[in-house]
Amino acid sequence: EIVKVKSKNLKKYGTSSVMDITNSLGVLPTRNFNDGEFEYAENINGDSLLKNLVKKKACFLCPIGCSNVTKTDNIITEGPEYETLCFFGSNIGNSDIKAIIRANDLCNRFGLDTISCGNTIAFAMELSEKRMIDEKIEWGDMDTVFSLIEKIAKREGIGDLLSQGTKRVSEKVGGKEFAIHVKGMDLPAYDPRGSIGMALSYAISNRGACHLRSSAYAYELFTSEYDRFSYEKSKIVKELQEIMAVVDSLLLCKFGARSAYGNSFKEFERLLKMATGMDFNTSKIGERIINLERLYNFEEGFSMKDDTLPERFFTDKTSRGYVIDRKKFKKMIDEYYELSSWENGKPVKI
Numbered sequence: 185e186i187v188k189v190k191s192k193n194l195k196k197y198g199t200s201s202v203m204d205i206t207n208s209l210g211v212l213p214t215r216n217f218n219d220g221e222f223e224y225a226e227n228i229n230g231d232s233l234l235k236n237l238v239k240k241k242a243c244f245l246c247p248i249g250c251s252n253v254t255k256t257d258n259i260i261t262e263g264p265e266y267e268t269l270c271f272f273g274s275n276i277g278n279s280d281i282k283a284i285i286r287a288n289d290l291c292n293r294f295g296l297d298t299i300s301c302g303n304t305i306a307f308a309m310e311l312s313e314k315r316m317i318d319e320k321i322e323w324g325d326m327d328t329v330f331s332l333i334e335k336i337a338k339r340e341g342i343g344d345l346l347s348q349g350t351k352r353v354s355e356k357v358g359g360k361e362f363a364i365h366v367k368g369m370d371l372p373a374y375d376p377r378g379s380i381g382m383a384l385s386y387a388i389s390n391r392g393a394c395h396l397r398s399s400a401y402a403y404e405l406f407t408s409e410y411d412r413f414s415y416e417k418s419k420i421v422k423e424l425q426e427i428m429a430v431v432d433s434l435l436l437c438k439f440g441a442r443s444a445y446g447n448s449f450k451e452f453e454r455l456l457k458m459a460t461g462m463d464f465n466t467s468k469i470g471e472r473i474i475n476l477e478r479l480y481n482f483e484e485g486f487s488m489k490d491d492t493l494p495e496r497f498f499t500d501k502t503s504r505g506y507v508i509d510r511k512k513f514k515k516m517i518d519e520y521y522e523l524s525s526w527e528n529g530k531p532v533k534i
């Protein structure tokens with residue numbers, strides 16, 4: 185019952201409940217992260233999505249049941265989630281919720297990740313706008329988007345290039361300063377210029393710009409537990425990343441881990457003890473997971489120079505004036521390294 189109450193919005197809307205929050209806080213990626221507010225956000229928010237709802241769906245025995253099954257024309261599909269609403273909505277300049285449902289269904293059928301696919305298409309739209317590619321791909325042109333999704337999946341025409349993702353496209357045709365990825369992974373739907381914990385988290389994360397490696401957005405944007413513009417985030421993000429590494433290893437749902445167990449090491453230790461009878465230090469386990477992943481990355485050629493963000497976030501202000509202070513950001517990274525006892529970004533002991 186506690187979980188149900190704490191997750192009231194998640195239960196009703198699923199992750200689409202996030203759209204109104206991020207838009208009102210100016211961190212909703214819009215037109216390839218050119219801005220953090222979308223003028224048509226209410227057309228693609230949770231209430232709009234629910235107008236197309238067929239039924240709710242839940243993982244086995246979950247009291248929340250965050251998933252939405254939606255319908256448009258002759259399509260019935262699971263989703264779209266918040267990230268998809270953004271990356272096939274605001275971030276490509278589309279305000280048609282039914283078109284997002286259709287794009288979501290196409291990606292599901294082709295086995296494409298909607299964050300990466302949507303981001304790459306947004307990048308292509310900006311390249312097209314700047315005449316850096318020959319193809320005409322206009323913001324919000326969903327017929328072209330549907331055709332691009334298919335071309336990407338089948339590697340046909342321009343789809344062959346776009347199927348390689350934002351990073352490689354930018355290496356081939358230019359536009360690196362507005363290619364929105366970290367370590368090759370496209371950014372999720374929380375603009376780091378208005379959520380500094382996420383800025384650090386994206387940059388440091390071993391698998392690139394992943395929102396789930398710290399989930400700092402929940403504490404900066406949903407609860408305001410931490411000042412979202414403060415650069416005093418190294419310790420907080422380090423701990424959150426370690427917690428999430430443990431949550432992943434326990435195969436817990438991150439929504440449940442937050443609402444039922446308060447993302448607490450102590451609670452996870454209690455669960456582990458109940459299951460195994462053994463004592464664990466989950467904080468140490470989280471730290472060790474991150475260090476091992478990082479050593480693997482270094483073996484594969486990554487280095488501290490990859491712990492950064494796309495140039496756009498340091499140079500282009502959003503309409504609210506949000507931008508990342510390069511010096512403070514660098515200091516935050518250095519503090520994180522020091523707290524982790526990393527030398528030049530590399531763990532020296534595990």
Ligand code: SF4
Pocket residue numbers: 241242243246247248249250251437438439440
């Ligand atoms: S377990 Fe998590 S993902 Fe599955 S329905 Fe519940 S809240 Fe949603």
